[in-house]
Amino acid sequence: MGCDSCGTAKGGKPGGCKSNGGCSTGGCNRMNVHDWLMNLPFSDPESTCKIVEISFNQGSRKEFYRNATLQYFEKGEMVTVEGVSGFDVGEVSLSGELVRIQMKKKGVDEFSPEIKKILRRSTETDLAKWEDNKAREKEALVRSRAMARTLNLDMKVAEVEIQADGKKATFYYTADDRVDFRELIRLYAGEFKVKVEMRQIGARQEAGKVGGISSCGRELCCSTWLTDFKSVNTTAARYQNLSINQTKLSGQCGRLKCCLNYELDTYLDALQHFPDNADVIHITRAPAYLVKKDIFKNLMWYTLPDSNKHYPLTITRVKEIQKMNAQGLKPDELEPVEIVSSKPKEVEPEFVDVVGQISLRSLERNSRRRKDKEQGRDGRGNDRQGPGRSNEGQQQGNGPQNQQRPPQHNAQRNQPSQQGGPQRPGQNPNQQRNAGKPAGGPPQEKPQQQQRGPNQQPGQQQNRPPQQQRPQRPPQQKQGEQQQQQRQAQPPRPQQQRPPQKGPTPPPQPDK
Template sequence: MGCTNCGTANGSKPKGCKSNGGCSTGGCNRMNTYDWLRNLPIADADDYCNVVEVSFNKGSRKDFFRNTTLQYFEKGDLVTVEGVGGFDVGEVSLTGEIVRLQMKKYGVSEINTDMKKILRPATERDLELRRINKAREPEALIRSRAIARQMNLDMKVSQVEIQADGRKATFYYIADGRVDFRELIKVYAAEFKVKVEMRQIGARQEAGKVGGIGSCGRELCCATWLTDFKSVNTSIARYQNLSINQIKLSGQCGRLKCCLNYELDTYLDALQAFPNDCDQLEVAKGKAYLIKKDIFKNLMWYALPDSTKQYPLTIERVKKIKELNDQNIIPEDLEAVELAVAQPKEVEPEFVDVVGQTSLRALERAQKKRKHKKGGHSQHKASGNKHQSGKKKDRR
């Protein structure tokens, strides 16, 4: 999904698509953040934020690093940072004042002494080491899954991320419960010759790391911008009058879609105008049961036990029937609203009288012209043949 203009220019800096704020396709840096403070001038160099946000593994992992160098980095620069027992190479995703807002969002202190540092701009050797070690990740993922299966561990290794210098590897796994992987770490360390770190992630986080296209036709929210995963349950679908269909409501991760939460507040605000104690109404035909609430037309749909037909009622009518039922008065009818169904009008073809549009005399004239042309052409050919035969006789 990345743009075709991406590449590496001189100085090991990606060319990018020059969108001045983020790749328009969302493929170059999946968890991209728009820097709306990018053009803010530096008023005081001493107060300038010296912390830089660096992204790794195509934006699936981000961290903050202190810039102790004398160089100001821009978004998209490749830098070499401190790693575990070595160094790592990442891409600068945010700089300046917007980093302070991001640190406040994630609860990171700017004066944290344990914050790692930026060592230098990435060199050709650093990039070559990263390319070699990144090429080991697919094979390491397959091998690590096979080892976990041989040890009968109830876990699934989702992704393997190897540090740029090849000294450390992070294994992301999914498990329903706690997993005793003490022996597994020893086997991984002996197999891959690296320092092993195990991180447990959820199914939604796995979908964000893998990426993909959702049922809406766009890239997954968890792979492009969503970082806070809120719980989603079936009651949210009921508030929005959605059918409880697990196949339609589930996303790529197999859990309920995160986008079910997006319009929930709008539905809850609209449902406040509806009465809560009107699930059943008594009329002369029997008890009417509430089927659904339509917040767009402010209607409540009821069904009678002896009929499969659904009756739409206004909120005022429902409240009136409820008041009558509380007074032990049973109305004769629900007085449902008649909804006009807008059907396209069929346009009948109009009769067109084509008689007299074409004159017979015009047709006769055209026919005479054709005959005249054919006759003249045949006479010309006959005269030409006679002239040629006369010439042949003279030659004899």
């Protein structure tokens, strides 16, 4: 329903107006009418219509006002009109000759003295008061519903409209029966300090005021253009061969959809060519019962009591059978029509019995992998708690600072093992066996223990030249699990004498 200027967005906002949706042309307004006589010249300007149609609350209510001034008001302008003991602000929705057609449609006399007048174009003061009172409507709606609930009244307040000057408020409500709201009016008048007017509306009018999107994907007819609500019953659905489904046939208001009456006249005209009293026709086999009428193909579908098949018959064939039944004759067959569909037939998928052919190896493989992962986690957890793991992690974490440690610390750390003391974490078993030998004589060189691979037995040895100097490893480097296990099994290598660092003098070594 938007106008052309709204179609081009500027900075993410509609370009039609500054209200971000309420176009000055009225295209985004409800119950709008296109003035197709607006730009046409008239021979007698004095005979033009002096009545202007004004819409309130975004088209929710429309009334006619007399333009007693010499000003010309265009569609979309905000004007100040006469109200109840004050003034009100509305928007010009229609002017010119089309207003006479609308007045004739609604039965309003153009020269009636009861028609109120337009006072002026709305000033900034009028618009400021109008906006302040419009902001009170939501709070008043919530409060009014709570007050009606406290009095246990079987009614629902649908909308509250406050006049621009704040002196009058109109409460629209829906109710199934008559409601005695005399006490409620006193409470409303004392609470909101306004003159109270109560108006009862129907469920369809309430849906039009609320608005929404229908099942067809378009905006509700009652909130855009429909003003006359005609009664709708299930007979209209039966004429159009629609299934009586309350969920699909009901609208947002809870009543039957108004659009069921839109094409009803077309269906009734098409059904005039079908024969009457053709619900049952008789043949030699059994009586045939009418199921449905297809007005698009001019076919009538019948079924037999001993069969579930539907037989399509033409209108002429049904009339022939009716004439024969009137003469007391019964035809042998119905002679149905063969219906050729223009749509290509869908190829039905061929189903194969695969019972017993499904293999569970994939499930077994996944469970085996899961068990292996759990066992691997347990093994790695035990290794982390081993004797040489903590020192190795400390050496890796410290990096090159630990490699530059003075040699005296290493000598102190290896002394208890040479005196036969208890084995310390990370000590080689060969050092523990050599601890009881006499210390006299020249110091013998300790044999280097060969590095054992991951698949090598304890009794096997590898011929490998002794390593004179420990290779320098880059700090903070992550290595594989296999290399970490090899470093744990390898004895501490003799470190090369390095010049002592400046610092506190180490304690003297005890005599051997």
